[in-house]
Amino acid sequence: MSTAFQNLKPGVFPTINPYTYADDSTQPFWDAAKEDRLVAPRCTNCGTFRLPPSPFCFECQHREVDWVDLPGTGTIYSRIIVRHPLHPDLAAACPYVSGVVELDGTQGAGARMLVNIIDCDPETVAIGDRVEIVFEHVNDEMSTPRFRPIST
Numbered sequence: 001m002s003t004a005f006q007n008l009k010p011g012v013f014p015t016i017n018p019y020t021y022a023d024d025s026t027q028p029f030w031d032a033a034k035e036d037r038l039v040a041p042r043c044t045n046c047g048t049f050r051l052p053p054s055p056f057c058f059e060c061q062h063r064e065v066d067w068v069d070l071p072g073t074g075t076i077y078s079r080i081i082v083r084h085p086l087h088p089d090l091a092a093a094c095p096y097v098s099g100v101v102e103l104d105g106t107q108g109a110g111a112r113m114l115v116n117i118i119d120c121d122p123e124t125v126a127i128g129d130r131v132e133i134v135f136e137h138v139n140d141e142m143s144t145p146r147f148r149p150i151s152t
């Protein structure tokens with residue numbers, strides 16, 4: 001049977017769309033991702049992180065941001081195990097973990113990312129576990145961020 005996705009492995013949700021469709025408010029994120037760095041926009045007026053990026057601060061409606069380098073580590077805030085594929089062609093990727101990671105360096109103005117958590121046992125990865133970012137360099141434009149447990 002032919003599928004749209006090749007080389008799927010359990011636990012890794014593939015990059016469905018290899019284009020970022022970036023604009024001025026998101027391009028710095030993708031530029032940093034190419035260099036294996038995690039950055040986030042922080043409001044220059046009130047310090048709130050705006051991730052995903054937005055044209056206006058949701059706290060103070062200010063427009064300008066500074067792009068801040070983050071350590072790329074965090075803590076699992078929430079997670080689910082996806083056992084049923086969204087599409088039959090994605091069956092080989094299941095089960096995988098989809099989680100929300102609270103990012104280090106944003107405490108007090110917290111930023112979280114919804115990401116695939118890889119290199120883990122889906123049955124035992126838990127809320128509160130420490131994780132680190134890893135980028136898959138898909139092409140010259142797209143580097144897909146995922147997180148994996150920090151080995152201790």
Ligand SMILES: [Zn+2]
Nearest residue numbers: 043046057060
């Ligand atoms: Zn603000």
